[in-house]
Amino acid sequence: LRQRVPTRGERDELGRLALTFNEMLGSLESAWKSQQRFVGDASHELRAPLTVMRGNLELLRRHPHLGPDERDAMIAEIERETSRMTRLVEDLLLLARSDAGSTLTRTPVDLRAPLLEALRDARTLARHHHLALDAPPGPLTVLGERDRLRQLLLILLDNALKYSPDGSTVRVQVLREAGQITVLIHDEGDGIPESALPHIFERFYRADAARQRDTGGTGLGLAIAAWIATQLGARIAVHETGPGGTTFGLTFSPLPAPQTQDPERTPVL
């Protein structure tokens, strides 16, 4: 890939062809590099839980007479790392499928159902937080797949919980304006540092504070959320962030107007 076709200036057809060819080589090279980086990062992330698991298993084998508390703590750690690896593998599979061109179907769905499911899932994670929902009455129809919508909402809720202190409130607000539906997820955490903002949707990116707190995250959540949102024609963005907290917004495009039949083309029965 490093070799380029020698160009002889753009003027003649052969020269332009060589330039186009070189441009194609350039984009192939950068796609190849980003795939290599993805595989490298994924292997690194998979190795960490494996190391912990192997270490604990070896200790358990070498010290058969450990006290029951110590044994239980080590087994619990192995279980935690196993679930972390399972989550990681599922996330990697989804991203690999997205790279391979997998697409989501867009059918009308009432957002309320996946939203309530995601909130129920979040409630099991949010033992020390308050969760609040503010949504207008009536159906909230958007285009998407119910399970993926739930996954997308849960990623944002899970982050809001992970990055805000115990005892604080995570608020979900749904707005319906001119046929457009927006979901706002607001937390009372420390906010996202400005230097981190351009990177949060990148695969494996985690701001330093997140790494240090070891929230169990993998840095893939927002990359997956962004892929699902794009597939569903929705926009995902940080609406506000600072010491008072962060607000993520998901905006769904209005549904296409119902097809009115052209009277001229209505078949005569």
Ligand code: ADP
């Ligand atoms: P992670 O698994 O680390 O949560 P994500 O891709 O979901 O990975 O998020 C990327 C990074 O963005 C996080 O590591 C964290 O630094 C930052 N982040 C995401 N959501 C929030 C939030 N609500 N408040 C503060 N920081 C956040």
